[in-house]
């Protein structure tokens with residue numbers, strides 16, 4: 001089993017000047033190739049400024065130097081994998097920077113929580129969505145923590161969104177890895193303990209603590225959702241954690 005961190009672009013948050021990476025992940029388990037999250041919508045490639053404005057993302061921040069390099073197909077190519085080889089897509093949640101390219105994997109099985117899938121369309125951003133409906137894919141609905149394949153565990157972590165999901169991946173040489181996604185966006189969130197961006201702050205606090213406990217118990221490396229400092233240090237595709 002191998003894990004690669006995919007670079008879906010760099011984003012400047014105006015309010016605090018943070019430069020946050022937009023991550024995705026590829027878990028290569030031989031016959032199963034699992035993509036976790038899909039980056040920004042295809043429309044961003046041709047006109048990132050115009051589309052950011054129309055999505056109201058431009059009020060919040062801006063994508064920096066966005067290009068085809070930061071799409072799933074290019075990031076997967078760096079690993080020698082084509083989109084058609086993806087067998088499974090795990091969606092941590094339906095926000096704009098995670099769900100954008102989900103329609104490019106109609107052949108794959110979608111793993112998503114019940115709460116997230118119950119929404120009429122991905123929650124996207126600012127009360128609107130560029131994605132009108134959920135794609136027509138074979139789907140496994142997650143309601144509890146489950147090992148989707150040996151060594152890959154899906155963990156509902158509600159709060160950031162009500163259907164948010166994180167992952168635990170067991171690697172032979174690199175050890176255990178927790179992919180927190182936006183359940184813990186950066187380590188300072190644990191200290192500040194305000195969870196101001198969350199749909200449900202109390203659930204977000206509980207989920208973050210649960211993940212932190214899990215990471216300690218499993219001696220796992222915890223990969224945050226959007227930590228500027230960690231993002232620079234992480235090994236990214238075409239390199240692997242094995």
Ligand SMILES: [Zn+2]
Nearest residue numbers: 093095160182
């Ligand atoms: Zn989010």
